[in-house]
Amino acid sequence: MLFLITGSSKGIGKALTEHFNNEGHGVITVGRSEGVTERGDLTDEKFRNGLVEKYEPDVFINNAGIAQEPFLDVLNVNGMVAVDLLQKFYQKMKKGNIINIGSLATTQNGYQVKDLSSASYILAKQLLHNASYFLQEMHSTEVKVTSLEIGAVATTIKNRFFGKKIAESEYTEQTLRSVPMKTADVVQAVDWIIKQPQHLEVRSLQINNFVKPSGKLK
Numbered sequence: 001m002l003f004l005i006t007g008s009s010k011g012i013g014k015a016l017t018e019h020f021n022n023e024g025h026g027v028i029t030v031g032r033s034e035g036v037t038e039r040g041d042l043t044d045e046k047f048r049n050g051l052v053e054k055y056e057p058d059v060f061i062n063n064a065g066i067a068q069e070p071f072l073d074v075l076n077v078n079g080m081v082a083v084d085l086l087q088k089f090y091q092k093m094k095k096g097n098i099i100n101i102g103s104l105a106t107t108q109n110g111y112q113v114k115d116l117s118s119a120s121y122i123l124a125k126q127l128l129h130n131a132s133y134f135l136q137e138m139h140s141t142e143v144k145v146t147s148l149e150i151g152a153v154a155t156t157i158k159n160r161f162f163g164k165k166i167a168e169s170e171y172t173e174q175t176l177r178s179v180p181m182k183t184a185d186v187v188q189a190v191d192w193i194i195k196q197p198q199h200l201e202v203r204s205l206q207i208n209n210f211v212k213p214s215g216k217l218k
């Protein structure tokens, strides 16, 4: 199968790429950093349209995202840009799977609204969640759409919690009450979603760490 994964230069997208490459699939990787198949900024509409024109993936993983950046940037990248890619690939693909990497922030479970930046993150992820639902209901193609909503994962985006670089050793405490999942946990969930029988659509799935009542694992 052919996968197209945005935000695959690091973090969750990179782990997904390694997994599906190891399974023998082709993966088109996308990001601004070096080393990806298609290097560019997804806020550039021409770049986005170029991807949609060039590729018809079996699986599109709508993963690129930012946090702790200016209000409109977060709303744009995680919301408008992600929804634009979603609706364009939905029409282009005709069949297969689209998985939108959302957040537990959608239900504000496991995420605290601390400031305007976190508010725009939540708004953007809610937009993506609702867009997934609209396409599932519209059902105008054979593409299965999933909103995968995840809690904290140890990636480079983790520094959003305090807007500064956080040492790995401090991370458990710094994420307030949740020990971050591993990227492998998200990979496992995505793998499960796409391996469901043809007659099943996983519309939304939420995963988070199971935290002890004390709020800390150690």
Ligand SMILES: NC(=O)c1ccc[n+]([C@@H]2O[C@H](COP(=O)([O-])OP(=O)(O)OC[C@H]3O[C@@H](n4cnc5c(N)ncnc54)[C@H](OP(=O)(O)O)[C@@H]3O)[C@@H](O)[C@H]2O)c1
Pocket: 006, 007, 008, 009, 010, 011, 012, 013, 030, 031, 032, 033, 034, 040, 041, 042, 043, 063, 064, 065, 066, 077, 078, 101, 102, 103, 104, 150, 151, 152, 153, 154, 155, 156, 157, 158
């Ligand atoms: N980690 C968590 O705790 C967590 C929790 C819930 C949801 N999520 C979601 O999971 C997804 C992946 O996050 P992550 O934790 O893996 O973060 P990450 O390690 O920071 O990776 C983010 C990826 O998005 C790409 N990206 C960001 N802005 C871009 C742009 N304008 N154009 C092209 N690529 C862009 C980055 O590539 P370049 O820097 O190379 O451009 C990078 O590959 C995001 O949608 C995030 O909201 C993460």
